[in-house]
Amino acid sequence: MTDFYLLSKPKCPLCDEALKLLHQAKPENPIRLHVVDITEQPELQDEYAWLxxxxVRARDDAELRWPFSQPIEEFLNT
Structure with missing residues (x-):
C-alpha cells in the first residue's frame, strides 16, 4: 500500500475538488490517503500557501500540483 498526502487548507474549494477527484480515482493498487491541513504546520504554510x-507521493516525495497536469490514476500508479 502506498501512502499519499493531500496538502490542503480549510475553506479551499480547489482542495475539495481535488479530494473529490481522488475519491473517484481507481488506482491499480490500494493507497492510503492522508489529508494534511497546512495551516497547522508553519513550515508547510510557508512553502505551500498559494499552491x-x-x-504528494510519500515514497519519493513526488508532487502533483493543482491544476493536476497528469491524470491522477497515472500519478497514483507510478
Missing amino acids: VPVL
Whole structure:
C-alpha cells in the first residue's frame, strides 16, 4: 500500500475538488490517503500557501500540483 498526502487548507474549494477527484480515482493498487491541513504546520504554510492542493507521493516525495497536469490514476500508479 502506498501512502499519499493531500496538502490542503480549510475553506479551499480547489482542495475539495481535488479530494473529490481522488475519491473517484481507481488506482491499480490500494493507497492510503492522508489529508494534511497546512495551516497547522508553519513550515508547510510557508512553502505551500498559494499552491494547494498538492498531492504528494510519500515514497519519493513526488508532487502533483493543482491544476493536476497528469491524470491522477497515472500519478497514483507510478
